[in-house]
Amino acid sequence: MQSMVRGGEACFCLKLHAHIIRQYSIVLYICGMTDYNKIIGDIYREMTPLWGSGKVADYIPALAEVDPRQLGIVVDTVDDMQSYRIGDADIPFSIQSISKVFTLAMVISHTGEDLWKSVGREPSGNPFNSLVQLEHEQGKPRNPFINAGALVVTDRLMSLYPRPKEAIIDFVRSICGSDDIYFDHQVAVSERQNADRNLALAYFMKSFGNIHNDVEKLIDVYCHQCALAMSCADLARSFLVFANRGINPLNGQRILTESQAKRMGALMATCGFYDESGDFAYRVGLPGKSGVGGGIVAYMPGKLSMAVWSPELNSYGNSIIGIEAFERFTTGIRNSIF
Numbered sequence: 001m002q003s004m005v006r007g008g009e010a011c012f013c014l015k016l017h018a019h020i021i022r023q024y025s026i027v028l029y030i031c032g033m034t035d036y037n038k039i040i041g042d043i044y045r046e047m048t049p050l051w052g053s054g055k056v057a058d059y060i061p062a063l064a065e066v067d068p069r070q071l072g073i074v075v076d077t078v079d080d081m082q083s084y085r086i087g088d089a090d091i092p093f094s095i096q097s098i099s100k101v102f103t104l105a106m107v108i109s110h111t112g113e114d115l116w117k118s119v120g121r122e123p124s125g126n127p128f129n130s131l132v133q134l135e136h137e138q139g140k141p142r143n144p145f146i147n148a149g150a151l152v153v154t155d156r157l158m159s160l161y162p163r164p165k166e167a168i169i170d171f172v173r174s175i176c177g178s179d180d181i182y183f184d185h186q187v188a189v190s191e192r193q194n195a196d197r198n199l200a201l202a203y204f205m206k207s208f209g210n211i212h213n214d215v216e217k218l219i220d221v222y223c224h225q226c227a228l229a230m231s232c233a234d235l236a237r238s239f240l241v242f243a244n245r246g247i248n249p250l251n252g253q254r255i256l257t258e259s260q261a262k263r264m265g266a267l268m269a270t271c272g273f274y275d276e277s278g279d280f281a282y283r284v285g286l287p288g289k290s291g292v293g294g295g296i297v298a299y300m301p302g303k304l305s306m307a308v309w310s311p312e313l314n315s316y317g318n319s320i321i322g323i324e325a326f327e328r329f330t331t332g333i334r335n336s337i338f
């Protein structure tokens, strides 16, 4: 009898809860505001049946151990600095290539346009770790988000900072407003042990004079930046600096000029998703960056940033559910940069 009463109470509470959420949604709708909680909640429910449709990255053994059935979604808003979260939003994962955005921001904030003498700004149309294009283009990588380009960026960063790994982690902690960000040493070691292709890229570019530092040290720094462990909540917060046109909204500090922030966005929109960048622009319409750890983070200038993590990848190395979730999000809010 008692449990029936409790069951009845629970049922009443649930109904009341659902009623309040419905009323809240209606109020937001009437005020012309977006109900991000509802949108990401709906997306989350629609996405979990897709678990099993991709494959976790296994060319870095430590990544192959990740449980594929995880999904986190976070939206952070620029104006009122609200954070909307669902699922595995606070679990740190290996951000991999997303780190290329952070190192690029660090380097261009110091060197400005100089970097573009050594790295191009065009989509590559080739896999992220391809060697072929480099030979045709005399050791100048197509863009800063393929591995070759990111290696040049990290090389320049090493010339700017005597302690590059510390500089990277300090920078990311500052734009994220969290001292909890760390290098996952197990991932860094695993990647270092399987870095033959990246070593080849770096030595090849060095032969053209486009790498200035010791290649072994460069690969060590690069493997560490890729092994940064961050959650969707951390990533969405750290990308607010790009959404806020170069100013860290957490402390008002300008990290990039407005023009540099615009250019970072243009690079992310055209080159941020390996050779699936065109399709991401077509389906989603936001500048952003993905990594083979299954994370995707993107933003709408002046409005919001969003991160999704789901480790199963498609054949391009992008999170299958991540892309699908982003497509549903921009469709749901009926907004994109286009």
Ligand code: GLU
Binding pocket: 095, 096, 097, 098, 128, 129, 147, 191, 198, 226, 290, 291, 292, 293, 317
């Ligand atoms: N650390 C990875 C590599 O260099 C990055 C891959 C990625 O996320 O695109 O192979």
